[in-house]
Amino acid sequence: MRIVEVIADERHAKTLAGMAKFYGAEDFWWGGNGGDGRCSIRMLVPDDSRQALIDSLQDVLKAQDRPRIVVQPVDTVLTHHRPDERELKDRKAQKVAATREELYTQIARGAQLDSNFLILTALSTIVAAIGLVENNVAVVIGAMVIAPLLGPNIALAFATSLGDKELTWQAAKTTSAGIALAMTLSWSIALALPIDLTSPEIVSRTNVDLSGVVLALASGAAAVLSLTTGLPSTLVGVMVAVALLPPTATLGMMIAAGHWELALGALLLLTVNIVCVLLSAKLVFLVKGVRPRSWTERNRAKQSNAIYFSLWLLMLALLIGVILIRSAAW
Secondary structure (H helix, E strand, O other), X not given: OEEEEEEEEHHHHHHHHHHHHHOOOOEEEEOOOOOOOEEEEEEEEOHHHHHHHHHHHHHHHOOOOOOEEEEEEOOOOOOOOOOOHHHHHHHHHOOOOOOHHHHHHHHHHOOOOOHHHHHHHHHHHHXXXXXXXXXXXXXXXXXXXXXXXXXXXXXXXXXXXXXXXXXXXXXXXXXXXXXXXXXXXXXXXXXXXXXXXXXXXXXXXXXXXXXXXXXXXXXXXXXXXXXXXXXXXXXXXXXXHOOOHHHHHHHHHHHXXXXXXXXXXXXXXXXXHHHHHXXXXXXXXXXXXXXXXXXXXXXXXXXXXXXXXXXXXXXXXXXXXXXXXXXXHO
16 A cells, blocks of 8 residues: 655646546545645555556546656555455455566666666675685675665566656666676675585586576576565565576686686576576566557557567577577587
């Protein structure tokens, strides 16, 4: 449940009140006039009808320059009303706890290529590299939890579900910059520190089997479910399960040491994790009904979805083939 506040011209007052009733707002109330011809109405809206309400509000107010739609979280609602059995079933059946716009705000933040992302990537790479070199599991897990590379990958899957080219490009650029920075730093660390190639933490990042593919697919799906259902606490487990930085750091160190066979294994693990996260995340977004608002945008998104699904499925098939060939050779 969220509070949807609409700030618009006073002439829309009756229309907004009618929309609040039509879309099942549990309550709504008016704010004062700000003296500029606008007023505000706040609606207490259940999760299952909030997306439809926000879409309709955007259609009604799209010709206006000054309206604002603000979505605010609600921790607890105290009321004498007890939900009946039907209401409880409806709440259990709801598909997404966050609207498209709420998800966009949250996910797009993780795709920003700014100083914070670069610093987090650098720090987590240093932590991961030291943990790998010293065979320290706790340190490696610490680098996994920071997980700056997971955000832009989820954003890439989300952007392609909406057919948003700008966010797609931003997420791809951020992912590429993060991987390049991590590889460069780990390469430099490998030149300064002795590397024990028998370290279990390093060896485990130079090989991947079919169970790793299943793990990455399940983890990507869990990441998106945690976002769409409003349970972000499970993201920590996803960060550890399908960490992208340790194989990236291993790849950089193996290249610096000249161990190309081990570097190829680390690259394979990294690629499998990225492709599987993108594929399963995109699939969950579509199953959860995350799609563009207008018909034109949906039609454009269908075309991009077909292209990206085909591309990632082809890449996954090729990766599985490489894994089977490597397994047979070993």
